[in-house]
Amino acid sequence: MANILDSVKSRIYVSPMTSFETPGKMLRRRGDLREALISAGIELLAEGGLEALSLRRCAARAGVSHAAPAHHFKGVSGLLTAIVARGYEKFTNTMIEEREKTVDEPRARLEAICEGYLRFARENDALFVLMFSPQKLDFEDQDFIQQAEAAYQVLVEGCAPFRHGSAGSRGTEIMIWSLVHGFAVLSRRERKGEADKMVPDIRFEQILPQLSLKWSSKQ
Amino acid sequence: MANILDSVKSRIYVSPMTSFETPGKMLRRRGDLREALISAGIELLAEGGLEALSLRRCAARAGVSHAAPAHHFKGVSGLLTAIVARGYEKFTNTMIEEREKTVDEPRARLEAICEGYLRFARENDALFVLMFSPQKLDFEDQDFIQQAEAAYQVLVEGCAPFRHGSAGSRGTEIMIWSLVHGFAVLSRRERKGEADKMVPDIRFEQILPQLSLKWSSKQ
DNA sequence: AGCACTAACTTGACACTGTCTAGTTGCTCT
DNA sequence: AGAGCAACTAGACAGTGTCAAGTTAGTGCT
Secondary structure, three states: OOHHHHHHHOOOOHHHOOOOOOOOOOOOOOHHHHHHHHHHHHHHHHHHHHHOOOHHHHHHHHHHOHHHHHHOHHHHHHHHHHHHHHHHHHHHHHHHHHHHHOOOHHHHHHHHHHHHHHHHHHHHHHHHHHHOOOOOOOOOOOOHHHHHHHHHHHHHHHHOOOHHHHHHHHHHHHHHHHHHHHHHHHHHHHHHHOOOOOOOOHHHHOOOOOOOEHHHHHH | OOHHHHHHHHOOOHHHHHHHOOOOOOOOEEEEHHHHHHHHHHHHHHOOOOOHHHHHHHOOOOOOOOOHHHHEEEOHHHHHHHHHHHHHHHHHHHHHHHOOOOOOHHHHHHHHHHHHHHHHHHHHHHHHHHOOOOOOOOOOHHHHHHHHHHHHHHHHHHHHOOOOOHHHHHHHHHHHHHHHHHHHHHHHHOOOOOOOOOOOOOHHHHHHHOOOEEEOOOO
């Protein structure tokens, strides 16, 4: 663990003012550093997990001083929120990608979306955790709200052909989302050795409540 | 927010060496400070959320210096793990308490356990988040493992009369746990204004997959 | 009783975090 | 060409967890 973090912080900051590569263009174009900081954050997250992510480290990796991010984000929460928004974008794409790979049949599509959900959680562990972290995020951020809503919408569409109990398709959405999210969290916990073999080798399809999903006559 | 944290840290540390109250007994008995630190942590958590919880603040509230906790816990993670273990104990009790309030019928008992799960999450917000936080906890800790396992066992027992699909009661456990945990997380998110009215006023009973829960002939 | 031993605790230092302020640099517009 | 301004640097601050060294009080041994 220490090794990972050491290697993460090993890239030291060199002032761009003394840079030999681009002696003419000293300052970045607007929006450039913003993107660089987000990318740096996602990299750090993937390499060293949540512990490796900090404002100062993002700045160092992007090649700027520790106070530079303040000109592009409202504090750490601003940066983290931007990273998370980017995460939701990728999240949405993963679910859609998985859905498009399958046949055009409601049940198969919904299962594929869930598979996308779980694959994203598996492949982007730290990012996934951060995306559902209740702390340090700016939940008022418009970009965040939009991207999170878009991700949810994929699942909503996948649930639309189904109805569940008296709550209709609204209930189906919530049930499926709860189920798949809970399953993702629990699988993650076991995968990381944070819990003992609670989820053995059970696939999500076996967990889906098969009988309770009924075709809705409407739409 | 700042007000809350200010009031939290307002209780300043006074050296017990200069204490007037107990001039004779200067040092605590073994195990005494340990308990005091855990209690302080739970208090801080309840008062100011996760942000208010820190090793130094626990120490200050317990009336000792910032380095004192090191003699009772392996770093912050040790303290947090102890707090979380205490949380799981309370969690288990809440579920059992709710279960015992209802009639002796499998379906009602399982619903009651779930209600206990959700009530605990509602009433102990920050603690609940910490309990399922993937960071900063010592997952090797024996007490933690034991308490977490005990909590899970309550749900397992509640699911025992049921079987789900081909996975048997094992599948039921995982399904119910995923469902109720996911629902707790999503409800929390909405409650805290971290998401837009995704979970309207749907009760968990409406989410439970009613038809897929079948009586198992065995046991 | 006296004396060493040790666990519990304090004090101070360190590296790291995010944030704030003041100063500098370089692009742009007129 | 010069003013204005956004982007960035440098330094300081309070807060965090952790470590090393010193002190204090209770325990066991002779």
